[in-house]
Amino acid sequence: MLVLLTYDVSTDTAAGRRRLARVARKCLSYGQRVQNSVFECNIDWSQFLKLQNELKGMINTETDSLRFYNLGNHYSEKVIHVGAKPSIDLEGDLIL
Amino acid sequence: MLVLLTYDVSTDTAAGRRRLARVARKCLSYGQRVQNSVFECNIDWSQFLKLQNELKGMINTETDSLRFYNLGNHYSEKVIHVGAKPSIDLEGDLIL
Numbered sequence: 488m489l490v491l492l493t494y495d496v497s498t499d500t501a502a503g504r505r506r507l508a509r510v511a512r513k514c515l516s517y518g519q520r521v522q523n524s525v526f527e528c529n530i531d532w533s534q535f536l537k538l539q540n541e542l543k544g545m546i547n548t549e550t551d552s553l554r555f556y557n558l559g560n561h562y563s564e565k566v567i568h569v570g571a572k573p574s575i576d577l578e579g580d581l582i583l
Numbered sequence: 584m585l586v587l588l589t590y591d592v593s594t595d596t597a598a599g600r601r602r603l604a605r606v607a608r609k610c611l612s613y614g615q616r617v618q619n620s621v622f623e624c625n626i627d628w629s630q631f632l633k634l635q636n637e638l639k640g641m642i643n644t645e646t647d648s649l650r651f652y653n654l655g656n657h658y659s660e661k662v663i664h665v666g667a668k669p670s671i672d673l674e675g676d677l678i679l
Contacts, residue, residue, distance in 0.1 A: 546665070
């Protein structure tokens with residue numbers, strides 16, 4: 488299934504930028520970065536739970552927020568991209 | 584249906600910040616802001632097409648990107664929020 492993850496952190500501080508970089512590295516081990524703070528991971532339920540737990544330990548829950556959206560298994564028609572940086576589909580095709 | 588919209592723009596420049604503010608104002612007329620560059624709009628297909636067209640005219644397609652995700656009509660169990668700034672559900676309940 489496709490899990491979309493959005494991360495809201497202030498990058499005005501060095502600590503915020505470090506947290507974003509750490510979250511990005513973790514997400515990149517599960518999927519791809521489609522925008523600066525938006526990640527798409529094609530994972531199963533056990534990976535999804537693991538990813539949630541790992542990320543919860545990385546963020547500052549007082550100031551940052553994470554949102555996870557489960558787009559299910561049939562997601563290619565649910566995504567529309569406009570403008571710069573089109574994303575590469577996890578299974579090889581372009582999602583534009 | 585719930586449409587998730589993510590907007591990637593550099594806010595390092597005043598022009599970028601103005602574009603983000605314009606996109607945010609437009610999205611707020613259709614739904615709510617759940618993170619700095621993430622908006623959720625509970626709209627129908629005709630509103631979705633109208634919103635896409637309106638936003639395409641506001642962004643710099645050379646440097647910015649928009650992604651639209653259609654989460655369908657049964658979305659409350661598809662969304663998980665962690666950390667700061669929980670979002671208010673469009674139909675009145677909290678999505679935490």
